[in-house]
Amino acid sequence: MSHYLAQTDNPVGSSVLFIDTNASNPALLVCADQRIRAVKNLLQCLSLISASSSDPHVLSGVCEASALLLQEGCDLLGVLTLREDKVH
Template identity: 40%
Template sequence: MQDRYRPLKTRYSESPVLVIDTEADPHEILDAAHQRLRAASDLLETLYCLCFKQADLKDIPHIVNALYLLTQDGCELLEVARQRTEL
C-alpha cells in the first residue's frame, strides 16, 4: 500500500494526508499536474502585471507559499506520470 500511495513532499505533518495514487490513469495524473502548474503560471502572470506598490508586505509569504505548493505538487505529479509511461 505504501508503494501505491506516494505522500506529497509539501506536507507539514508526520502523517501524510495528501497522496498521489501511483496506479491512477497516467492521463488523470497529467491532468492534475497541468491544473496545478497552470494555476501557478496564471498567478505569476497576474503578479507580473500588478503594481507591487499596492501590495501589503504580509501578502508576499502567502503568495510564495501558494506558488510553492502548486509547483511542487505539479512536479511530483509529473514525475509519477513519467514513471507510469515508462512501464
Template identity: 40%
Template sequence: MTKPNLPTNRYRILRTNFTDTYPLVIDTETKAEDIQSAAHQRIRAATDLLETFSCLTLEHADLKDISHITNALYLLVQDGCDLLEAAQHVQLQPEQPQI
C-alpha cells in the same frame, strides 16, 4: 518527520505535506493521463497567478500578501512537479498481464 506506513509501491507522498500523517498522497495505480491532468491543473494555476502577480505594482503590496502569493505558488508548483514525477514513474512501469 517520520514516513507513513503506506505501501511504497502504490502511494507517493507529496513533498508539500507538513504533518506526520501525510494526508495527501498520489495513487500510482491511477492512469498516467489522470496524474498528468492533475499536474497540468496545478501548474496552469501557478502560471495564471504569476501572470496576475506580474501585472501588479509592488508599491501598493503588503509584505504579507507577497508571502501568501509565494506560498501558494510553491504549493502549486511543487505538487505539480511531484505529480509529473509520479506520472513518469507510472508510464515507465511494465504492463501487468491480464488474467
C-alpha cells in the same frame, strides 16, 4: 512503487496528502497541468501588482500558493517519470 505516494509538500512527520500511483496517465497529466497552469496564473497576477502598493502578506500568500501548487505538479509528473523508468 506503493499504491499511494506521499506528496513532498506534506509537513515534516505528517503524510496527509497522497498521490494515487494507480491513477491513469491522463488523470495524472490533467492534475499536473491544472496545478502548473494555476501557478502560471498566480504569477501573472503577481506581475501586475505594483511593488510600492502591494501588501507583503499578499505577496507572501501568492508565493506560498505558487510553491505548493508547483510542487504538487512536479510530484504528479514524478510518478509518470517513475512509470516510464520501469518500462525501460
